[in-house]
Amino acid sequence: MTVFIVGANGATGIHLIHQLLARDIHVKALVRPTSKLPKSILNDAKLSLITGNISEMKLLDLQQHLVDCDAVLSCLGHTLSFQGIYGQPRRLVTDAVRNLCRAIEANTPDQTVKLVLMNTTGNRNRNLVEPISLAQHCVIGLLRFLLPPHVDNEQAANFLRTEIGPTHKYIEWIAVRPDRLVDENEVTEYQLHASPTRSAIFDTGQTSRINVGHFMAELITSDKLWQQWQGQMPVIYNKHV
Numbered sequence: 272m273t274v275f276i277v278g279a280n281g282a283t284g285i286h287l288i289h290q291l292l293a294r295d296i297h298v299k300a301l302v303r304p305t306s307k308l309p310k311s312i313l314n315d316a317k318l319s320l321i322t323g324n325i326s327e328m329k330l331l332d333l334q335q336h337l338v339d340c341d342a343v344l345s346c347l348g349h350t351l352s353f354q355g356i357y358g359q360p361r362r363l364v365t366d367a368v369r370n371l372c373r374a375i376e377a378n379t380p381d382q383t384v385k386l387v388l389m390n391t392t393g394n395r396n397r398n399l400v401e402p403i404s405l406a407q408h409c410v411i412g413l414l415r416f417l418l419p420p421h422v423d424n425e426q427a428a429n430f431l432r433t434e435i436g437p438t439h440k441y442i443e444w445i446a447v448r449p450d451r452l453v454d455e456n457e458v459t460e461y462q463l464h465a466s467p468t469r470s471a472i473f474d475t476g477q478t479s480r481i482n483v484g485h486f487m488a489e490l491i492t493s494d495k496l497w498q499q500w501q502g503q504m505p506v507i508y509n510k511h512v
């Protein structure tokens with residue numbers, strides 16, 4: 272199996288790569304020219320490093336990178352700086368997901384390609400009834416206005432939900448929704464839910480980045496798990512907070 276990762280050098284992306292390499296999966300990792308991957312990963316023969324920027328990549332180049340890939344995984348996210356939050360590209364994740372999907376479609380693969388998007392519990396799955404309090408409605412509305420990355424996360428997941436949909440000819444997808452991200456060194460027990468079981472604003476839980484990487488790797492290697500969550504937006508919380 273060969274997979275393509277964007278956001279590969281991010282805090283979660285690196286965990287995801289370790290999880291994939293440990294499962295003997297060949298990884299094509301797209302990393303910006305100014306960014307790096309740890310030596311431990313670079314020395315692995317199953318890793319191919321691709322230097323470039325997903326926001327500037329031409330469709331034909333993306334097509335070539337994806338032509339032998341069974342899955343595409345995104346751990347992209349806006350850098351937590353003024354430029355990262357308010358500068359361009361404002362729709363980093365949405366545009367990347369759209370372009371990746373266009374490249375997969377243009378390749379007309381014989382088998383469907385799995386796409387897993389790292390998303391957030393701040394985004395609601397509008398295919399389900401996910402009620403939130405009036406106070407949370409107000410805060411989320413404010414975040415949409417004040418924090419462009421939040422809207423980007425919502426639009427990226429909505430693109431998959433509405434434009435790729437449940438029965439696309441070439442693409443199957445899952446949007447993984449972690450709660451507040453924390454760093455741990457070991458995979459620990461985690462819980463999966465179809466919808467948030469706590470408020471993403473007033474009662475946040477925790478999700479380790481390594482657990483997100485573990486779950487994303489499990490999704491693409493376990494047919495049973497994939498069938499369970501395909502076309503959905505599973506929420507992942509650490510079991511012990």
Ligand SMILES: NC(=O)c1ccc[n+]([C@@H]2O[C@H](COP(=O)([O-])OP(=O)(O)OC[C@H]3O[C@@H](n4cnc5c(N)ncnc54)[C@H](OP(=O)(O)O)[C@@H]3O)[C@@H](O)[C@H]2O)c1
Pocket residue numbers: 277278279280281282283284302303305306324325326346347348349350351355359360363389390391392424448449450451452453480
């Ligand atoms: N913080 C939370 O509690 C939380 C909770 C739930 C979900 N999330 C979501 O999860 C995402 C991933 O989290 P993380 O902590 O693993 O993120 P991270 O460490 O900041 O990694 C972000 C990745 O995106 C890449 N990136 C950023 N701006 C880019 C651009 N303009 N062009 C191309 N690549 C770009 C980064 O590459 P460079 O190193 O080259 O910049 C990096 O690989 C978050 O951004 C957020 O959307 C966060």
